[in-house]
Amino acid sequence: EVQLVESGGGLVQPGGSLRLSCVASGFTFDDYAMHWVRQAPGKGLEWVSGISWNSDTIGYADSVKGRFTISRDNAKNSLSLQMNSLRAEDMALYYCAKEEEKHSYGSDAFEIWGQGTMVTVSS
Amino acid sequence: SYVLTQPPSVSVAPGKTARITCGGNNIGRKSVHWYQQKPGQAPVMVISYDGDRPSGIPERFSGSNSGNTATLTISRVEVGDEADYYCQLWDSSRGVFGGGTKLTVL
Numbered sequence: 336e337v338q339l340v341e342s343g344g345g346l347v348q349p350g351g352s353l354r355l356s357c358v359a360s361g362f363t364f365d366d367y368a369m370h371w372v373r374q375a376p377g378k379g380l381e382w383v384s385g386i387s388w389n390s391d392t393i394g395y396a397d398s399v400k401g402r403f404t405i406s407r408d409n410a411k412n413s414l415s416l417q418m419n420s421l422r423a424e425d426m427a428l429y430y431c432a433k434e435e436e437k438h439s440y441g442s443d444a445f446e447i448w449g450q451g452t453m454v455t456v457s458s
Numbered sequence: 459s460y461v462l463t464q465p466p467s468v469s470v471a472p473g474k475t476a477r478i479t480c481g482g483n484n485i486g487r488k489s490v491h492w493y494q495q496k497p498g499q500a501p502v503m504v505i506s507y508d509g510d511r512p513s514g515i516p517e518r519f520s521g522s523n524s525g526n527t528a529t530l531t532i533s534r535v536e537v538g539d540e541a542d543y544y545c546q547l548w549d550s551s552r553g554v555f556g557g558g559t560k561l562t563v564l
């Protein structure tokens with residue numbers, strides 16, 4: 336079964352840091368681009384960051400550029416998101432998502448989604 | 459940055475056809491993907507590349523894209539189709555989502 340499982344969310348003070356992780360199973364992880372998409376409470380979906388299958392291409396939304404860093408470890412089938420200088424507006428459910436086609440980046444649909452991990456930013 | 463505009467809500471009676479639009483500048487030149495999200499659940503891809511339906515998605519779901527509007531069409535709407543629907547595309551290798559449309563089945 337294809338599965339993505341996120342972890343690492345929690346309560347953090349403004350200005351603090353948090354590291355999210357996503358572990359993949361059921362498919363050849365190192366063939367696919369992976370992304371983080373977030374959803375603030377009661378709001379819509381927002382693309383946060385993506386990384387190509389071989390980490391050659393990385394992208395960030397303007398809202399997180401310079402504060403968040405995406406990375407992957409293909410040997411461990413894992414995706415990470417290091418979040419620094421967190422703000423109240425970063426509070427959201429963070430989803431890990433797999434792009435649909437092999438060896439592409441930034442063209443396909445998000446085929447598979449995890450269940451998300453909640454990040455709460457509050458003092 | 460590229461903006462996608464969706465109606466906040468669409469209502470339809472069971473058995474009828476629902477059409478959810480997604481507007482954007484020359485969106486017909488881009489590939490549009492659609493997701494369904496039910497309360498408390500992760501999004502699910504229902505249409506990719508304007509009109510491709512993944513396995514497991516009912517044939518009642520279809521998509522089209524031309525000019526400045528992409529459309530998700532749900533035929534013979536069922537109560538279980540009630541959900542939020544989002545369109546999405548890529549612009550300069552950045553993901554862009556529409557604001558979402560809440561489909562209510564009356």
